Amino acid sequence: MVEPMDDFERELREQLQVRRVPEGFADRVMARIPAPRPSRWFWQPVWRWAVVAAVVAAMVAGGLEREHERRIEGERAREQVLLALRITGSTLREVQQKVNAGGDEQNSDSAAGAGAR
């Protein structure tokens, strides 16, 4: 409901028109508005994806490196096993030769003994 105004109220309204703002008011307000802060480099899309790609690449490279080391260790272990087998094989051959040589001597001794008898 709109309430009627008397002369005094009308005069009051007339005198309470908006004032002029001080000179340069808008400029002073604008000066206080913080300049848009450049977003941190990390959050710019190109850099963000570059960082993500670098991290993934590092993880893949780390995995490959571990795989490579495992393969080298496997090779080394295989060579050691082969070496051990070779050593074992040659040792067995020597032992066998010695055994065979001992047997031959025994046979020749017993044959000689039987001939003498």
Place this chain on the structure above:
Amino acid sequence: MERHQARVFSIAFRILGESCAAEEVAQDVFLELYRSLARLESDEHVKAWLRRVACHRATDALRRRAVRADMAAEEFKDGVSVVPVVRSDSPLMNRVEQLLLTLPPAQRSVLLLRYQEDLEPEDIAIETGMPLATVRSHLQRGLKLLREKAQRTLKEYSRG
């Protein structure tokens, strides 16, 4: 900002009675508007928001100036008009503003919203969060006091 700055400054100035303090409050209000702009949907919404925030910030600033508020209350009690140094658009406007400043802050804000902003009591109640009866009471008492003071100090108003 160009469209609303005079209104915001006028509210702050007429509540505070001091140009520097009013400008500081008005600047703060526009900075707050800058931060809240995304939430405001229309020009009417912006206008109402500015009016409300300007009133609140100016009243807060007035409360902080406790010494000055005490002085104003004393002068109000004694019926002596406060004569702050203000730069006015017209001498009569200046006198009306000086008389307004002698009123208690709540009456001053309500009278400003009624006669500067041309709001109806119902709208003032909504904007300030005061009960409608309180708004009407502030309006009646404020107007009565202002009329008495005007009759004493301003010949221009003696016909009221």
